[in-house]
Amino acid sequence: MTSVSSSSADRSSAGRPEPVFTESARLQARLHELVPGGAHTYARGSDQYPEHMTPVIDHGRGARVWDVDGNSYVEYGMGLRSVTLGHAYEPVNAAVRAVLDRGLSFSRPSRLELDAAEDFLDLVPGAEMVKFAKNGSDATTAALKLARAATGRDLVAVADQPFFSTDDWFIGSTPMHAGIPATTRAGTLGFTYNDLGSLRALFDTHPGRVAAVFLEAATALHDPAPGFLEGVRELCTAEGAVLVFDEMITGFRWSAHGAQTVYGVTPDLSTWGKAMGNGFPVSALAGRRDLMERGGLRTDAERVFLLSTTHGPETVGLTAFRAVVEAYRREDPVTTMAVQGAKLAEGANAVIAAAGLADHVDVVGHPACLVFRTRDGDGRPSQEMRTVFLAELLRRGVLGQSFVISAAHTDTDVEQTVAAVEAALPTYERALTHGAASVLDGRPVAPALRATAAPRRL
Incomplete structure (x- = not known):
């Protein structure tokens, strides 16, 4: 040294x-x-x-x-x-200021809901329908609910990546699982990213029970190994499970079109948030029409209560999203x-x-x-x-x-x-x-998701 x-x-x-x-x-x-x-x-x-x-x-x-x-x-x-x-990116702020005097939330859909949906689906060619919300956890939990309804199955397979949702189905798999029933925790199964065999083993161990597979297509430290995402896609199709890509981080960082476009693998559903509003709260669930329509009016199947939120379509978040899309068109x-x-x-x-x-x-x-x-x-x-x-x-x-x-x-x-x-x-x-x-004045930092307030208890 x-x-x-x-x-x-x-x-x-x-x-x-x-x-x-x-x-x-x-x-x-x-x-x-x-x-x-x-x-x-x-x-x-x-x-x-x-x-x-x-x-x-x-x-x-x-x-x-x-x-x-x-x-x-x-x-x-x-x-x-x-x-x-x-x-405080001015083009986004200016668009938001302009919409404020037009009202924020109404008893019927606004024109912005259509415009924003068209913008989103133009960006993500593998998606056929989209529904907006306010945070990523709502979108990922809605994806799981759709998958369970469509497949009639209960289990979810989740890659060993840091975070997917604040809701019980995921947080129950972390050390910070107080208050979450053991039965809920048992419904989430883990597999290893870039190890197709570990996912295949879950399907073999739980035949006919895995409703959905969740993963980020790539992370800060790991790109998909050659053939991995393609193998996950083929395995989900063969096993009848719904493939969900979490694009919370990769969307608008890897590409405005998402990591699914970068790597050329189309999921059944994808979830979005974070940078799509440049800090303004907006998220989205997107995917195949036949799945998304389970929450709509064009289905004879039992309906799914899908992302029905008061503030999901308010005009500020959708306006910010549209301004972000325009910035990505105008700049790089x-x-x-x-x-x-x-x-x-x-x-x-x-x-x-x-x-x-x-x-x-x-x-x-x-x-x-x-x-x-x-x-x-x-x-x-x-x-x-x-x-x-x-x-x-x-x-x-x-x-x-x-x-x-x-x-x-x-x-x-x-x-x-x-x-x-x-x-x-x-x-x-x-x-x-x-x-x-x-050299330190005080105690070291601690993992955010841990079972006790120690070692940084006040």
Whole structure:
């Protein structure tokens, strides 16, 4: 391991004052009094950031945010991957402002519901019908309900990928399953992504019982192996199961048309959300007409109660979606994210390698969905070292649990981030040598989905 001089860190952060979090700490404490967990999303919780360094955001523009103490940051993650065009992207905001005076929610469908459906189905050629909602979990649970109704089966096979729904059928398979009956938990079966044999084994073990197969076609760290998605498609067809692609992350990051178009495999149903509204709440379930019509009026079968939500068709979310579609027609944010992400990964990994720390920290993944991996002195994944890295980045004006980029990240933003990574390395090396506790002020971060509040209990 090559030694990194502290003078390099000093030069990289020269002229930048040490951030203070006085007001953020006050507001975070108040949030814990009023909101379970202190945030409305577990991934946004204070336990996901170093103790005493939990910024509460005041506003954002482009790829930057400002907290309530006035600290500014280059932000990554971008609203849990929901923002690809940048915060406060004016063409989307202008479209939303224009619709506000026309009313938001009515007792009958608005013209926007037709226009948005046409826009969506033009984007996703494998889908024949679409229904809008407000969050991704509603869409994925609706897909499972359709699959169960269409097949008359009860089980669902889920790839070993991080997240599909807040609802019981999925959360019951995670460590955070309190309150979910064992019978519900038993209905979800796991298989290994890129291992077709593991999925085939589920069908063999539970003949005639698997209603649906859920997976992301690709993830930040894993592309489909040659023939894998095609094999899943063939297996589902042969076994009579419904194939569902979760496009929450891949949609509008891999392509506006989804990963299904990138890899040339068409699912029976697909679920969408996050970046389709550039931060505005809108999600969608799309797929084959014969399946989707089970929730409509063109069926003689027993009807499915399918995504009947008060706010699903309100005009702001649908207008934002249509403005995002227009931005993707007019510009090329997917290519911009790929180019800027590649620059960031190359630059960060270069300074890490120069410091002799490549065995302990690196930046990897799809260019539009980068993550950093932190490892201890023995090369094992480490929450303690992750906390060290997060804290050092925060001190240098970089906020994020990942390096998930947007099309708003400029060369200047990337350069600041690479400089922050370089400046973080001396402290990272000290933590490797003397232990993370020697440089941390407080406890390390903890997995968002865990059975107890410990090790970050308040």
